[in-house]
Amino acid sequence: MNNATAERHAHIFKALMHPVRLQILDLLRSDEQCVCHLEAQLGQRQAYVSQQLAVLRKAGLISDRRDGLNSYYRIAHPEVLTMLDTVRAIIGGDESPETSLAIDCPCPRCSPVREPMLFKKAHAKARRREGLRTYAKNVAP
Amino acid sequence: MNNATAERHAHIFKALMHPVRLQILDLLRSDEQCVCHLEAQLGQRQAYVSQQLAVLRKAGLISDRRDGLNSYYRIAHPEVLTMLDTVRAIIGGDESPETSLAIDCPCPRCSPVREPMLFKKAHAKARRREGLRTYAKNVAP
DNA sequence: ATAGTATATGCCTTTTTTTGCATATACCCA
DNA sequence: TGGGTATATGCAAAAAAAGGCATATACTAT
Numbered sequence: 001m002n003n004a005t006a007e008r009h010a011h012i013f014k015a016l017m018h019p020v021r022l023q024i025l026d027l028l029r030s031d032e033q034c035v036c037h038l039e040a041q042l043g044q045r046q047a048y049v050s051q052q053l054a055v056l057r058k059a060g061l062i063s064d065r066r067d068g069l070n071s072y073y074r075i076a077h078p079e080v081l082t083m084l085d086t087v088r089a090i091i092g093g094d095e096s097p098e099t100s101l102a103i104d105c106p107c108p109r110c111s112p113v114r115e116p117m118l119f120k121k122a123h124a125k126a127r128r129r130e131g132l133r134t135y136a137k138n139v140a141p
Numbered sequence: 142m143n144n145a146t147a148e149r150h151a152h153i154f155k156a157l158m159h160p161v162r163l164q165i166l167d168l169l170r171s172d173e174q175c176v177c178h179l180e181a182q183l184g185q186r187q188a189y190v191s192q193q194l195a196v197l198r199k200a201g202l203i204s205d206r207r208d209g210l211n212s213y214y215r216i217a218h219p220e221v222l223t224m225l226d227t228v229r230a231i232i233g234g235d236e237s238p239e240t241s242l243a244i245d246c247p248c249p250r251c252s253p254v255r256e257p258m259l260f261k262k263a264h265a266k267a268r269r270r271e272g273l274r275t276y277a278k279n280v281a282p
Numbered sequence: 283a284t285a286g287t288a289t290a291t292g293c294c295t296t297t298t299t300t301t302g303c304a305t306a307t308a309c310c311c312a
Numbered sequence: 313t314g315g316g317t318a319t320a321t322g323c324a325a326a327a328a329a330a331g332g333c334a335t336a337t338a339c340t341a342t
Contacts, residue, residue, distance in 0.1 A: 061231075077231045083227050103304070175319095190319090192300090
């Protein structure tokens with residue numbers, strides 16, 4: 001393996017070396033998801049999730065699609081999931097008890113067909129309930 | 142995938158995110174190799190190679206065996222090679238033209254059955270010829 | 283246009299890796 | 313034991329990544 005090839009391989013592994021990014025990929029296993037869904041499932045703030053998504057996107061591991069206000073991300077190369085499975089084989093995997101927190105995610109994919117405005121207000125309310133960003137200019141610590 | 146599991150997976154990927162470490166693993170594909178062999182093939186200094194080997198060893202990806210003066214390293218989990226192949230599939234692999242530099246490595250595995258002392262002197266001579274460490278206290282730059 | 287929402291990005295500080303160097307350790311042989 | 317060799321490790325400076333925060337962008341509905 002020559003040096004240039006090794007560098008390109010390393011770039012992929014660099015994108016995978018972060019626990020949150022691995023969790024994101026795992027959440028994208030079966031289907032594409034919007035950012036707000038990932039935000040809710042991971043319990044991380046929006047900007048943070050977007051940053052990790054950007055790393056994965058720049059590495060070419062995920063691709064995105066815009067639909068109205070929402071961005072949907074999906075696995076660009078199914079081989080990535082193969083790698084996750086292979087690593088689990090190495091570390092002697094527990095069968096991944098799936099931390100599906102059953103958080104009621106307000107995205108249209110999770111809570112489909114609502115009245116547009118009703119959806120929005122319910123959305124904001126749900127976000128406040130979860131302690132997430134409330135869109136005020138400055139949130140007191 | 143819960144947080145603790147993601148951390149353990151990330152540890153493996155961290156060990157793999159370095160080009161030299163990937164090259165080392167590739168060199169160990171077919172058989173175990175001694176450090177001096179890796180040193181020659183990679184064109185890196187001994188301490189540097191040992192450091193990278195230590196990272197891979199602590200991650201549990203390789204194991205070592207001592208035989209006299211030489212330490213031989215080998216892949217601990219063949220799944221690691223599967224991962225390398227999978228990554229190559231993702232980045233659209235050239236078929237790895239194998240930078241086998243044909244450096245005449247002086248280790249007993251590459252240059253077997255010599256008279257012990259003759260081997261040693263030839264060894265040192267070969268190393269000097271290759272511009273590697275000469276065991277003088279301070280090598281002039 | 284205006285207001286509101288989902289997502290993205292830039293900047294800065296803290297933490298982690300990298301990497302070079304010196305030196306330590308382990309082993310062999312005379 | 314003593315000298316020489318193969319490999320390992322500790323340390324510190326340099327480079328890179330992580331993470332927090334403010335704000336920018338893109339879109340939607342009124």
